[in-house]
Amino acid sequence: MSLLTVKNVGKRFGGLQALNDVNLQVEEGSVHAIIGPNGAGKSTLLNCFVGKLMPDTGSVTFDGTSLLGLKPHEINQTGVSRVFxxxxxxxxxxxxxxxxxxxxxxxxxxxxxxxxxxxxxxxxxxxxxxxxxxxxxxxxxxxxxxxxxxxxxxxxxxxxxxxxxxPKLLLLDEPTAGMSRADTNNTIELLQEIGSSRKITKVIIEHDMHVVFSLANKISVLAQGTVIAEDSPENIKGNPKVKEAYLGEAQP
Amino acid sequence: MFEKIKNNNTAIMVLFSIMVLAGPLIMAPFGAGYPDLLQRFAIYGIFAVGFNLLFGLTGYLSFGHAAFLGIGSYSAVWMFKLLTMNIVPAIFLAVLLSGLAALVIGYVALRRSGIYFSILTLAFAQMAYNLAYSVLTPITNGETGLQLSLHDARILDPVNTSGSLPSTNFFGAAMNATAKTELFGMTLQFNVGFYVCALILILAFYISLRIFNSPFGLMLRAIRTNQTRLNYTGVNTKPYTLAVFVISGMYAGLAGGLLACTDPLAGAERMQWTASGEVVLMTILGGAGTLIGPVLGSGFIKYFENIFSKINDTVLDGWFSFMPDSMADFFVTIVHPFVGKGWHLTLGILFMLVVIFLPGGLVEGATRIGQWIARKTGAAPESKANSTVISTVHKD
Missing domain, CATH: 3.40.50.300 (P-loop containing nucleotide triphosphate hydrolases)
Structure with a gap:
């Protein structure tokens, strides 16, 4: 069953289409990572979940209730917690x-x-x-x-x-940003411990692939405001589209 | 542990009550043991304690609290004119109306925070001042101020045949009744009005203590620290700030009502921005966010206002009379600008020194002295713990 459903979400800042028709399903009990290069729209998407930004189009539904138009404290009271x-x-x-x-x-x-x-x-x-x-x-x-x-x-x-x-859903916005290797590993361990003792669905936004592959069991790749791939970690590793988004086009 | 903290709260209350109730005795050697000033100490103490609940806990700096003081005074005087000279209904109406005013002003002003909130409250207070001064003259009697007259209704009181204005009373005990005794050559004056104000101050202080230690108080301190986190923790900050704004406004109204109880007249100047600024100074001088600080600060400022301002050249001549004439003249010339009419100068310097060197106010000064003594005497850290308990909010 999907806990968080994002349907056709779009957000425009002036001339920049930050999010373009984003669709996402976060399954209950899963650890869902959203990755992507800088400026892909990861944080914009997260801000649409927590009541900080109002998307121009589309809908965000959590556990059967729409999150759009709710204030941050109301969203939290429905069971969504956030780590900054x-x-x-x-x-x-x-x-x-x-x-x-x-x-x-x-x-x-x-x-x-x-x-x-x-x-x-x-x-x-x-x-x-x-x-x-x-x-x-x-x-x-x-x-x-x-x-x-x-x-x-x-x-x-x-x-x-x-x-x-x-919480039913924990949103983690780059939980290891700016941390040393040791602190990063500590955080990963902490998240794994938390994951093993409680069934909390997690959405992680992350740059660090080490973190993503240690924790996630599903990954969505965001590039230029759209989801270009959504799959298990193993399949994402070999996905040519993802490589292209991160590294640029392969030389002939 | 639990018992200890509980006892500490009790200890604070007992100590505070003794200090307040022994006010006439303690202040007499400083020349401040007369009823008029003692009442002021207690009343402005209440005002500052209430202001500190808002400013000290949430960090919202209101520059318009004098409006509530004025509303309290006007309501009280109207009660004296219409109903009875007993102070109880007067105080009741003062608290009620100032609370309502705070609800309206707070609802609007709390839409903004920081400097914008301060400016909004200042604007409201200036509006209130101007309304009282001119527009609402039928209610406030404008420039002259609202006073009692012989023709007032006072429907609950017996008909006044004495031909003089009746005095305010607390169930028959006249507020201005004073018992005098001599002790060590000092005149001690025990005044009914002071003791009524003192008991209310103790109650007000107790409520403030309870709020400091309550879940509500913790939320207010969290608002000062990080509103974003609090919102994302599922707490709606608006009703919290509004609630404390209303409570603080009611404290101010209570103080205003008591001012009218001790001296039954109300004027628009009580709402002026200088009065709003004064309570800010009191709170910061004493120590914002501490329990006892505002009471100390208000006492300090009222003492300066009433005692320092009365020191004139004759008094100074007396002080320096042991010196040769030319030297005495020199010292009198130096000190002269800082006393009498220039008491604001001394207060200003003192305020600057406190803000620069003791950001935690007089309470921080007292705590530091306590720690210094503890270090010198090598006393156990227990005494230090005690002083911090009094000076700051309890840490767990």
């Missing part, structure tokens, strides 16, 4: 508080005026947040100010915040 290219966390707050916010959003929804109850007495939230930190290996750093962590740890924290919401 540079980790977006609450840098003034501690690691634990960061995760508690996610847990509160999961429990209380988009708004609840909970002004008199003490945070200290919200045991369900605290236990939930501790579990999540344990899962990503940050429990001993819970009282640290999140801004003073390494990039890799910030990524872990962001992941914990997404997992705390128990």
């Amino acid at each position: 290219q540079t980790p977006e966390i609450f840098s003034d707050l501690t690691v634990f508080e960061n995760v508690m916010i996610s847990c509160l959003s999961k429990r209380d929804g988009a708004f609840k005026l909970n002004a008199i109850a003490a945070l200290k007495s919200q045991n369900d939230i605290r236990n939930h947040a501790e579990e999540m930190l344990e899962d990503v290996g940050l429990l001993e750093k819970r009282n640290m100010n999140s801004s003073s962590m390494s990039r890799g740890d910030k990524r872990r924290l962001e992941m914990a915040m997404c997992l705390a919401q128990d």
Whole structure:
């Protein structure tokens, strides 16, 4: 069954046709990678899923509901979490508080005026947040100010915040961009661990082929705003169209 | 751990209550132990505590909070004119109407953030000021200000036959009643009005403490840090900011109402932008985002306004009288511009020093001194932990 369905999506920025008739089906339980050269429209496509951009044509349906016209927080509440290219966390707050916010959003929804109850007495939230930190290996750093962590740890924290919401779909926008080899491998391991213990459908947008081939079980290749190939990783490797998009035309 | 934090909150409240209730005793040696000024300390403390909920937690800098102060004062005086001189209905209406005004202004102004939000609130406050000053003269009595008169209805009060204006009261206890005692050669003045304001300040502070430590407070701090992440975490930030804006407006209205309770008149100048700026200064001077900071800041500024401004050359001559005449004259000349009418100069310098060297305000200064003492005496880090608990939001 397809969880996320993208049909005939097009988006134009002035004279540039950023997306042209994009069709995509993300199967439930799959790890679906969207790859493509710079400027292929990967980020534009992702922004159409999360309520940041409104496509000119087409539809985006998640789990039976249309995502078009919804605000970012409404989309999140339907079960779509997002990891950013540079980790977006609450840098003034501690690691634990960061995760508690996610847990509160999961429990209380988009708004609840909970002004008199003490945070200290919200045991369900605290236990939930501790579990999540344990899962990503940050429990001993819970009282640290999140801004003073390494990039890799910030990524872990962001992941914990997404997992705390128990999403149906996790969108990862270049999760290893700008990371060292070691941090990249750590992130891959983390994503594999998460994948093995929970059934979360993932959409990964990525440059790094090492990451893509370690994680994805389906790959869509985007070039100049259109999907030029969609297949399993093995078949994508040998696809001449993909080679052409990445490396240019073969010399005769 | 839980018990400890709980006790800490209780400790903060007990300490704060003692300090406030002992106000007449503590402030008397500084020449500030008279009811008028003590009431001001408490009332502007409430104003700043409420402002800090908005600015300190969410980072939304409102430049129009004086509008709510003014609305509170006008509502209270109208209650005195129409209903009764008892302050309870007056305070009730002041909080209610300023809350409603905050709902309307906040709904519009919170569509923008940062400097645009500040400008929008400033614009609203100036509108309110001009309405009060001219357009709404039938309600506000314009330039003269709204005052009590002998012909007011006061339908709940017995008919006034004394021929003088009645005074505000709290269930019969006149707000301006004062008991005086002598202690160590100082006159201590225990004033009903001050104690009413002090109790309300303690309550207001307690609510602020609860909000700081609540899930709501955490969301507000998250708004200050990263609204994008919060949106993508499924939280709608708009109702949160609107809710805290209304709460903060109600605090301001409460303060305005109390100003009218201690002195039953209301004028448009209470809504002027300088008054809005003053509460910003109070909060930053004391320490924005800290619990106690705004109370300290408002106390500091009101002290300067009332005490420093009263120091004249005769007082200065007294200070420097131990010196030879020429030297004394020299010092008086040097100090003269900084006191009396020039008290703003001293306050300005102090404000600059705090913002440059202590971005966390007076509270940060106190914390640093505490840490310095702890280092010198080699005391356990426990004392440091205590001081940070009071100065900042609890870390887990």
